[in-house]
Amino acid sequence: EEQLLESGGGLVQSGGSLRLSCAASGFTFSSYAMSWVRQAPGKGLEWVSVISGNGATAYYSDLVKGRFTISRDNSKNTLYLQMSSLRAEDTAVYYCAKDSMAFSESWGQGTLVTVSS
Amino acid sequence: DIQLTQSPSFLSASVGDRVTITCRASQGISSSLAWYQQKPGKAPKLLIYSASTLQSGVPSRFSGSGSGTEFTLTISSLQPEDFATYYCQQVIGYPRSFGQGTRLEI
Numbered sequence: 001e002e003q004l005l006e007s008g009g010g011l012v013q014s015g016g017s018l019r020l021s022c023a024a025s026g027f028t029f030s031s032y033a034m035s036w037v038r039q040a041p042g043k044g045l046e047w048v049s050v051i052s053g054n055g056a057t058a059y060y061s062d063l064v065k066g067r068f069t070i071s072r073d074n075s076k077n078t079l080y081l082q083m084s085s086l087r088a089e090d091t092a093v094y095y096c097a098k099d100s101m102a103f104s105e106s107w108g109q110g111t112l113v114t115v116s117s
Numbered sequence: 118d119i120q121l122t123q124s125p126s127f128l129s130a131s132v133g134d135r136v137t138i139t140c141r142a143s144q145g146i147s148s149s150l151a152w153y154q155q156k157p158g159k160a161p162k163l164l165i166y167s168a169s170t171l172q173s174g175v176p177s178r179f180s181g182s183g184s185g186t187e188f189t190l191t192i193s194s195l196q197p198e199d200f201a202t203y204y205c206q207q208v209i210g211y212p213r214s215f216g217q218g219t220r221l222e223i
Binding site: 037044050060061101102108109110 | 118161212215
């Protein structure tokens with residue numbers, strides 16, 4: 001059974017940094033692009049970033065470009081999101097997702113990031 | 118960047134009703150559109166991809182159509198478990214984007 005398990009969320013001060021992780025199991029991790037999507041409290045879904053299966057290519061939302069870095073370790077079946085210069089508006093549940101043909105077909109349960117100002 | 122606009126934002130319906138949700142793109146996106154369902158406190162679930170292809174395991178009462186700039190999600194006969202929020206997403210380019218969501222309630 002495919003499983004995605006996010007971790008690393010928590011409370012951080014404005015301007016601080018945090019690294020999220022997403023541990024994958026049940027599928028050949030290196031064969032799939034992986035995405036991060038976030039959802040602010042009571043708001044809709046917002047796409048954050050995507051990385052190719054081999055880690056060579058990544059794309060970002062304009063809102064996080066230059067502050068967030070997506071990466072992956074295929075030997076550990078783990079996806080990461082390094083977040084820096086955090087702002088109050090980055091407060092959200094962050095989901096990792098497995099992409100197939102660019103569509104996010106499997107999702108983790110999410111991890112909450114709260115940025116205090 | 119491509120913007121997606123869903124309508125309506127809120128929909129009240131009853132069990133057994135047929136409902137349709139529309140998603141309009143600010144520019145043509147061919148068939149590069151997905152629909153997701155999200156229930157409170159849960160992760161989104163992929164329902165339909167490539168505008169009209171039903172994801173494995175999704176009931177056949179869900180269907181999608183459209184191409185270019187206008188897309189629809191139809192639920193042919195609402196079931197109690199279908200009351201949720203629905204989002205469209207375009208994947209033709211970067212940054213990817215979601216619609217603002219349609220909340221379907223009784």
